[in-house]
Amino acid sequence: AGSGKFFVGGNWKCNGTKDSISKLVSDLNSATLESDVDVVVAPPFVYLDQVKNSLTDRIEIAAQNCWTGKGGAFTGEISVEQLKDLGCKWVVLGHSERRHIIGETDKFIGTKAAYALSQNLGVIACIGELLEEREAGKTFDVCFQHMKAFADAVPSWDNIVIAYEPVWAIGTGKVATPEQAQEVHVAVRDWLSKNVSAEVASKTRIIYGGSVNGGNCAELAKQEDIDGFLVGGASLKGPEFATIINSVT
Ligand code: PEP
Numbered sequence: 001a002g003s004g005k006f007f008v009g010g011n012w013k014c015n016g017t018k019d020s021i022s023k024l025v026s027d028l029n030s031a032t033l034e035s036d037v038d039v040v041v042a043p044p045f046v047y048l049d050q051v052k053n054s055l056t057d058r059i060e061i062a063a064q065n066c067w068t069g070k071g072g073a074f075t076g077e078i079s080v081e082q083l084k085d086l087g088c089k090w091v092v093l094g095h096s097e098r099r100h101i102i103g104e105t106d107k108f109i110g111t112k113a114a115y116a117l118s119q120n121l122g123v124i125a126c127i128g129e130l131l132e133e134r135e136a137g138k139t140f141d142v143c144f145q146h147m148k149a150f151a152d153a154v155p156s157w158d159n160i161v162i163a164y165e166p167v168w169a170i171g172t173g174k175v176a177t178p179e180q181a182q183e184v185h186v187a188v189r190d191w192l193s194k195n196v197s198a199e200v201a202s203k204t205r206i207i208y209g210g211s212v213n214g215g216n217c218a219e220l221a222k223q224e225d226i227d228g229f230l231v232g233g234a235s236l237k238g239p240e241f242a243t244i245i246n247s248v249t
Helices: 018-030 045-054 080-085 096-102 106-118 131-135 139-153 178-195 198-203 217-221 238-245
Strands: 006-011 037-042 060-063 090-093 122-127 160-164 206-209 228-231
Touching: 006 090, 006 160, 006 206, 006 238, 018 045, 018 238, 037 090, 045 060, 090 106, 106 122, 106 139, 122 139, 131 139, 139 160, 139 178, 160 178, 178 198, 178 206, 178 217, 217 228, 228 238
Parallel strands: 006 037, 006 228, 037 060, 060 090, 090 122, 122 160, 160 206, 206 228
Antiparallel strands: none
16 A cells, blocks of 8 residues: 555445345444545445444445436436435446446546536546456556546546456456556556646555455555555455455555
8 A cells, every 4th residue: 555545445336235234334333443544335325325324424425326417307317416415425436337337438427527526526436447458458548548538527636536446357256466456556646647747646546446355455455556445245244344444554
């Protein structure tokens, strides 16, 4: 980990019931967490209120998506204002499942990021390559393209955490090696330095996501440019998520 405050997010995706979430919240409430870590969980929309009303204030709440602008006649969408009304501090945008399963484009994601930031909702901005893109030597190109789409849309990087999530590592059990992750994090930081500013490059946290678990987090956390994690599957288990949070070095 580098000099910024370690940041660990738990993405619960489309999982859980009122009962299972109540158990997860109570496990998180009783866990001992290192104080020098920002901790955020992203429950499904329908459980945001339940989680906000039962989870310790030590842990902030993120949404897994949001609408591109103010609410209104947009059936099935959830606005940034509504997320703020429920007490959300963050929103995850550009997750690979939304890019590759739902078909969200860079431009659409950038519009959401800009609007969320304009309303003071922090953005966990996800980037990352597919397996075939890595195998074709296009990892940096793809990550830089995702970065550029965010950079072109947002007025400031103050409230953004970048999540590097190689798609081949998400939900597959195939974690990137610490060296593979570190290499991309350095490249992304360098991209920020050249295309935004040296200050933003040094201040912006770049977290890693993709099959992080209680067993592999410590080695990853030792890398200089890994400033935390975005965790899917392992964030559904309170004690294991606590181990990942406490892997800060
Ligand atoms: C994610 O969904 O952001 C993720 C990293 O999932 P998993 O940890 O399950 O690979």
